Amino acid sequence: MNVLTTIAQLREVVKTAKYNRQSIGLVPTMGYLHEGHLTLAAHARSENELVIMSIFVNPTQFGPNEDFESYPRDFPRDTELAKSAGVDYIFAPSVEEMYPHDGGITIRAGRQAHILCGATRPGHFDGVLQVVAKLFNLMQPDRAYFGQKDAQQVAIIQTMVRDYNFPVTIRVVPVIREEDGLAKSSRNIYLSAEERSQAPAIQQGLQLAKRELLESGSVESAISLAKKIIHDNTDGHVDYLMILSYPDLQEVDDQTDQIVVAAAVHIGETRLIDNLIFSLKGEIIHV
Ligand code: AMP
Numbered sequence: 001m002n003v004l005t006t007i008a009q010l011r012e013v014v015k016t017a018k019y020n021r022q023s024i025g026l027v028p029t030m031g032y033l034h035e036g037h038l039t040l041a042a043h044a045r046s047e048n049e050l051v052i053m054s055i056f057v058n059p060t061q062f063g064p065n066e067d068f069e070s071y072p073r074d075f076p077r078d079t080e081l082a083k084s085a086g087v088d089y090i091f092a093p094s095v096e097e098m099y100p101h102d103g104g105i106t107i108r109a110g111r112q113a114h115i116l117c118g119a120t121r122p123g124h125f126d127g128v129l130q131v132v133a134k135l136f137n138l139m140q141p142d143r144a145y146f147g148q149k150d151a152q153q154v155a156i157i158q159t160m161v162r163d164y165n166f167p168v169t170i171r172v173v174p175v176i177r178e179e180d181g182l183a184k185s186s187r188n189i190y191l192s193a194e195e196r197s198q199a200p201a202i203q204q205g206l207q208l209a210k211r212e213l214l215e216s217g218s219v220e221s222a223i224s225l226a227k228k229i230i231h232d233n234t235d236g237h238v239d240y241l242m243i244l245s246y247p248d249l250q251e252v253d254d255q256t257d258q259i260v261v262a263a264a265v266h267i268g269e270t271r272l273i274d275n276l277i278f279s280l281k282g283e284i285i286h287v
Contacts, residue, residue, distance in 0.1 A: 004090065005091075024049075025047060027053040028145075032186035041082065041087050053091070055090055060127035091139075109156050129160055149183050151247075152249065155247035172286070183203065213243060239265060240262070242262055244260055245257070245258065259278055262275035
């Protein structure tokens with residue numbers, strides 16, 4: 001496995017792969033790898049001749065009071081893990097390498113970004129689309145791998161790919177969890193032992209919301225039951241807990257086919273997100 005830090009090096013690798021008609025799988029990450037990331041890499045490995053993982057903590061998707069500076073980083077450990085997952089190249093550019101100019105041109109996420117994480121993280125998804133569009137242009141991947149853990153992000157990226165004709169297939173990998181149900185996240189490292197023991201209540205709340213919605217048909221009662229579980233079992237506060245159609249992220253109505261119940265919860269200083277996607281028949285959906 002090789003580490004590339006410049007766009008010029010990356011372009012050489014991509015040029016050679018294209019010349020040899022090798023398929024390219026891209027796994028974009030912010031590093032501090034865990035089993036969720038490694039599952040994306042394993043899917044990429046099984047479907048492509050060349051696998052490139054990007055490790056880049058993208059400043060443009062962090063708000064001014066968010067954890068860009070303190071975001072966990074451990075590059076030596078990441079390279080070992082990526083290597084063991086069969087990644088061929090890591091692309092790990094500096095911020096200056098990725099953003100040497102500010103030409104004032106922005107990509108703006110649409111309607112799907114106005115709610116859920118977009119409501120409290122203004123500009124977050126614009127930053128995500130900016131870096132993802134750059135990575136697509138740089139790597140020209142046949143397939144790019146994203147986690148359903150960030151279901152809103154996946155929905156917005158799929159919209160960009162569709163509306164702007166990026167020649168890439170988006171593959172979505174189900175949420176990888178700890179044994180007690182907590183979604184794996186690089187940010188779980190921030191949790192104290194006490195907070196860590198409370199965090200599975202988020203997933204329990206989402207499960208309860210699903211059950212209540214399917215039984216009673218009431219979005220309101222499903223939401224309030226789920227919030228109660230989280231309030232009763234954690235010292236955290238709920239940033240949002242919503243039930244929407246997926247992937248358009250609108251209010252649920254008679255036409256709704258796929259439903260997402262999604263939450264963001266602050267436990268101590270740590271903001272954790274999770275979701276479940278299911279059909280009206282209650283089948284869990286892996287998008
Ligand atoms: P991040 O490094 O947090 O930006 O995540 C990089 C990619 O890994 C994104 O597509 C995430 O959705 C995905 N990912 C993060 N955590 C998980 C998880 N627990 N299960 C599946 N995918 C994940």
